[in-house]
Amino acid sequence: MHDVYTAIFEPGFFGNPQVHVAVAVGGVVAIVCAVVGVFTVMRGQSFAGHSLGDVSAAGGSGALLIGLNPVAGFVGLGAVGAAVMDMIGVQRLRSRDLATGIVLGAAIGLSALFLYLTTTTGATTGATQHVLFGSIFTIATGTISVVTALGGLALAGVALVYRPLLLSTVSPDVAAARGVPVRLVGVTYMLALAVSVGLSSLALGAILSTALLIGPAAAALRLTRRIAWALVIACVISVLATWLGVLLSYDSYDWGSAHNGRLPVSFFIVALVVATYVLSSAASARTARATAPRRDLIKVPAGTEG
Numbered sequence: 001m002h003d004v005y006t007a008i009f010e011p012g013f014f015g016n017p018q019v020h021v022a023v024a025v026g027g028v029v030a031i032v033c034a035v036v037g038v039f040t041v042m043r044g045q046s047f048a049g050h051s052l053g054d055v056s057a058a059g060g061s062g063a064l065l066i067g068l069n070p071v072a073g074f075v076g077l078g079a080v081g082a083a084v085m086d087m088i089g090v091q092r093l094r095s096r097d098l099a100t101g102i103v104l105g106a107a108i109g110l111s112a113l114f115l116y117l118t119t120t121t122g123a124t125t126g127a128t129q130h131v132l133f134g135s136i137f138t139i140a141t142g143t144i145s146v147v148t149a150l151g152g153l154a155l156a157g158v159a160l161v162y163r164p165l166l167l168s169t170v171s172p173d174v175a176a177a178r179g180v181p182v183r184l185v186g187v188t189y190m191l192a193l194a195v196s197v198g199l200s201s202l203a204l205g206a207i208l209s210t211a212l213l214i215g216p217a218a219a220a221l222r223l224t225r226r227i228a229w230a231l232v233i234a235c236v237i238s239v240l241a242t243w244l245g246v247l248l249s250y251d252s253y254d255w256g257s258a259h260n261g262r263l264p265v266s267f268f269i270v271a272l273v274v275a276t277y278v279l280s281s282a283a284s285a286r287t288a289r290a291t292a293p294r295r296d297l298i299k300v301p302a303g304t305e306g
Helices: 002-008 017-043 046-066 070-088 093-121 127-133 143-160 162-170 172-177 182-204 210-223 227-254 265-291
Strands: none
Touching: 017 046, 017 143, 017 162, 017 182, 017 210, 017 227, 046 070, 046 093, 046 182, 046 210, 070 093, 070 143, 070 182, 143 162, 143 182, 162 172, 162 182, 172 182, 182 210, 182 265, 210 227, 210 265, 227 265
């Protein structure tokens, strides 16, 4: 039994301060992304989430360039980008996609500039790796409280507008007819989306930030049509994938001499999320086939065949 335990948990895992920070930050980020992600998938705004990831990259690289905490850049510029996207494209889906594309292009340009300046001036070592692919094991302990506070604000915003957000997601026309402040609800959701993507960028990097936002939520919605259960399942998938990713990355240090150090946490988390979605899709398809009416059990009235 002891051999199995040591095979799963490398020595020092539970006593490592970096692991403690990674588990705490990763858990908060996973829950926030799962909750916001369910509405993101239902609203068909995955592209907006991806674009805000690039906006967060610009903010994170800019913050590192001037010596600020990257959380401020990831979340701060992400919130600005979300507000701009909402202002430009509030009327129609076509306008919304146009706004998203404009913000995306500007963000990528700023990211290229800030990362170039950071690299050439030597402002921060490994800035490109940190911003684009994340580095959850290097997050400072003091960041836990900041991440928790921001995550709590995002969840509080979603909880505050939960019912009108759900109605406007399912049927915007009905929501508007019933007097729901669709614009205000949309802005609140976009800010929550910006925070979740910004925090995910801190943990996984800007390029992979939407993995936690979209993957667990999409898998959960494959498994159930009840929103409350989808939120719970998405949170469970997201947290387990994150924590297991931390464990696998920590253990990978002793997997061989082909690499120096640990394999990236972001790789393991994304791989687990993708695997979960594939399994949920297979389970959903199997359930659909099992519940579909069989043609040979349906009686066809005489004379109607062919």
